[in-house]
Amino acid sequence: MTETRTPGKRRLVLWRHGQTAWNLENRFQGKTDVPLDDTGRSQARRAAALLTALRPTALLASPLQRAADTAQALADLTGLPVRHDRDLIERDGGVWEGLTGAEIRERYPAEQAVWQPPGGETSAQVAKRVGTALDRALDDLPPAGVLVVASHGAALRLGLCHLLGLPEETWERLGGLSNCCWSVLSERRDGGFRLTEHNAGTLPEPVLGDDGPAVGR
Known part of the structure; x- marks a missing residue:
C-alpha cells in the first residue's frame, strides 16, 4: 500500500x-x-457473466491478447473500458518459452528444480513488477471501487504475494490459478488487503501454466 491511499472498501479481483492451445500442450x-x-x-x-455480480467499476488487463480478450468479455457485459498495463504481462520465460514441461525437465533439470x-525473470522480479502495477491501479480506484485485473497465472500469484506482503520463502504455499479463475482481495480498515477467495470458479483440478514446478501435476 502506498502512503497516499485513503483506506476504504476497495476490492481487487485477479x-x-x-485457455490457450499452449496451455493444453503444457507449453511455457x-x-x-x-x-x-x-x-x-x-x-x-x-x-464474465459470473463476475458481473461483483459490480466491477474498473477493468485492467495485460496487453497480451489472451488476457486482453478475456477482459474484453467482461467489458462487453459491463460497458466499462479496458485499460492495459504492460507491467501485468506474464513472467519472461527466457529460453523456456514454447517448451513443454517435459522438455524443460529434460534439458534444464537444475534450473527447473x-x-x-x-535468460528469464526471477520470481522476485515478477512479484515486484506486478505488485507495483497493482498498487498503482489501486491508488486510482475510489474507496468503494471494484477493480478486475485480467492477467496471467504466475504474474497474478506473485503479484498477489507482493501485495499481501508475504515473505518470499512462503510464496510456494499459495497455489496457482486455473484458466479463467480468479482471486478476490478485500481492503482492511488499515488500508491493507486480505485474501477472501482464491482460485474461485472451479472445482479443484491441476493447474496448467507457467507457475512453478507443480505445473501440470
Whole structure:
C-alpha cells in the first residue's frame, strides 16, 4: 500500500486468462503472445457473466491478447473500458518459452528444480513488477471501487504475494490459478488487503501454466 491511499472498501479481483492451445500442450507461454482457443473464449464469456455480480467499476488487463480478450468479455457485459498495463504481462520465460514441461525437465533439470528460466525473470522480479502495477491501479480506484485485473497465472500469484506482503520463502504455499479463475482481495480498515477467495470458479483440478514446478501435476 502506498502512503497516499485513503483506506476504504476497495476490492481487487485477479482473473487469469482463458485457455490457450499452449496451455493444453503444457507449453511455457511467458511473454509470447498466444491467443485464446475456442474453449478459452467460452470460459471468458462464462466467467464474465459470473463476475458481473461483483459490480466491477474498473477493468485492467495485460496487453497480451489472451488476457486482453478475456477482459474484453467482461467489458462487453459491463460497458466499462479496458485499460492495459504492460507491467501485468506474464513472467519472461527466457529460453523456456514454447517448451513443454517435459522438455524443460529434460534439458534444464537444475534450473527447473528452482524454477528459474535461463535468460528469464526471477520470481522476485515478477512479484515486484506486478505488485507495483497493482498498487498503482489501486491508488486510482475510489474507496468503494471494484477493480478486475485480467492477467496471467504466475504474474497474478506473485503479484498477489507482493501485495499481501508475504515473505518470499512462503510464496510456494499459495497455489496457482486455473484458466479463467480468479482471486478476490478485500481492503482492511488499515488500508491493507486480505485474501477472501482464491482460485474461485472451479472445482479443484491441476493447474496448467507457467507457475512453478507443480505445473501440470
